[in-house]
Amino acid sequence: MTSRGANALLSRxxxxxxxxxxxxxxxxLEVDDVSYKHAGHAAVRENPNxxxxxxxxxxxxKFDGQSLVKRHRMVYDLLADExxxxxxxLSIVAKTPNEVRQD
Amino acid sequence: xxxxxxxxxxxxxxxxxxxxxxxxxYSPQNTPTLSFYSHSKPSLxxxxxxxxxxxxxxxxxxxxxxxxxxxxxxxxxxxSIPPESDQLAVKFPSDSGVYAVYDKNNDLQFVGISRxxxxxxxxxxxxxxxxxxxxxxxxxxxxxxxxxxxAWKSWMEExxxxxxxxxxxNESGNTTWVRQPLKKKPDLRLTPGRHVQLTxxxxxxxxxxxxxxxxxxxxxxxxxxxxxxxxxRVVGILExxxxxxxxxxxxxxxxxxxxxxxLKNYSNWPTFPQIFVNGELVGGCDILSSMHEKGxxxxxxxx
Numbered sequence: 001m002t003s004r005g006a007n008a009l010l011s012r013x014x015x016x017x018x019x020x021x022x023x024x025x026x027x028x029l030e031v032d033d034v035s036y037k038h039a040g041h042a043a044v045r046e047n048p049n050x051x052x053x054x055x056x057x058x059x060x061x062k063f064d065g066q067s068l069v070k071r072h073r074m075v076y077d078l079l080a081d082e083x084x085x086x087x088x089x090l091s092i093v094a095k096t097p098n099e100v101r102q103d
Numbered sequence: 104x105x106x107x108x109x110x111x112x113x114x115x116x117x118x119x120x121x122x123x124x125x126x127x128x129y130s131p132q133n134t135p136t137l138s139f140y141s142h143s144k145p146s147l148x149x150x151x152x153x154x155x156x157x158x159x160x161x162x163x164x165x166x167x168x169x170x171x172x173x174x175x176x177x178x179x180x181x182x183s184i185p186p187e188s189d190q191l192a193v194k195f196p197s198d199s200g201v202y203a204v205y206d207k208n209n210d211l212q213f214v215g216i217s218r219x220x221x222x223x224x225x226x227x228x229x230x231x232x233x234x235x236x237x238x239x240x241x242x243x244x245x246x247x248x249x250x251x252x253x254a255w256k257s258w259m260e261e262x263x264x265x266x267x268x269x270x271x272x273n274e275s276g277n278t279t280w281v282r283q284p285l286k287k288k289p290d291l292r293l294t295p296g297r298h299v300q301l302t303x304x305x306x307x308x309x310x311x312x313x314x315x316x317x318x319x320x321x322x323x324x325x326x327x328x329x330x331x332x333x334x335x336r337v338v339g340i341l342e343x344x345x346x347x348x349x350x351x352x353x354x355x356x357x358x359x360x361x362x363x364x365x366l367k368n369y370s371n372w373p374t375f376p377q378i379f380v381n382g383e384l385v386g387g388c389d390i391l392s393s394m395h396e397k398g399x400x401x402x403x404x405x406x
Binding site: 072073083089090 | 332386
């Protein structure tokens with residue numbers, strides 16, 4: 001997608017997207033920056049770039065047979081760098097292709 | 104669970120005017136509350152109704168639209184309260200309506216309205232077992248405020264008309280049947296204060312805390328005033344499930360100093376809130392919400 005050097009210049013949303021897409025081979029991947037909803041939040045005020053809160057929706061067959069806790073941990077692990085650098089909260093919906101078909 | 108109290112008692116044979124006062128009591132079953140309810144100020148006054156205690160009750164025609172399906176109190180079957188709560192749920196409906204509680208001598212003790220009759224009866228039996236022997240139930244089909252109130256009034260009027268007495272539990276000032284809200288538990292603190300040297304590592308304190316308490320929620324802010332929307336939702340879900348849980352405020356720098364970083368490592372989970380059940384991390388707000396919506400939480404808290 002992009003070269004490593006350009007990564008730092010991208011928005012956090014695109015970095016999140018590319019990291020999750022690469023590792024999870026997601027069939028559906030939506031990443032929304034919802035930081036504006038938490039504008040009054042202390043953690044947001046501390047962060048000048050204001051990229052702190054994201055909604056993430058992922059459908060991936062890699063979630064097959066994994067509990068919700070494990071799926072969320074997989075996502076968090078992939079985004080460890082982001083969480084270290086000001087990402088404050090993620091709202092995660094993590095489903096398998098089968099679960100989506102059942103809905 | 105709702106309880107209606109009469110604010111004055113009746114002994115005079117001459118026509119008398121009452122004002123009816125509505126109280127709604129705390130319900131751990133998360134019975135939907137009536138919108139006009141205010142616990143601290145039970146100030147709602149009903150329009151006065153005239154009653155003639157010694158004569159027959161008012162013609163039903165006034166009420167037929169709202170409580171057409173409701174039987175008269177005297178025509179309703181008296182059902183004894185079974186000793187086991189699971190039988191109780193089978194015997195009494197979880198619907199909205201009016202109910203009348205009788206003691207062992209078949210004396211009417213209390214007439215109440217409820218959004219969940221079975222839950223209300225269960226709560227009464229738990230808190231005033233000596234006065235709860237059997238119950239009459241009138242389900243109200245379209246249970247809006249007016250219909251419920253009318254149903255209650257018609258049973259109260261019928262009883263007062265027949266006996267000249269207000270059921271003891273409905274007398275003004277009698278709070279036997281109206282439960283006070285349970286006080287919220289205090290949040291747990293992990294340390295005696297930041298200036299006290301810990302003899303046990305914080306990690307171990309966390310480990311003990313989550314293993315010694317069935318349900319623990321690590322939240323931002325206190326349980327009575329969560330400071331983050333996700334923590335607030337978690338508290339709301341736990342309370343609506345009627346869970347007896349412990350809470351720890353991860354923002355409390357005095358008594359939980361260093362907790363956020365230590366807990367993230369302990370649980371291998373980078374965000375808050377975090378909910379533990381039987382020492383295991385269940386997850387954060389998203390997972391709890393999703394399990395709540397799917398009805399999976401009751402089973403989790405049971406085991």
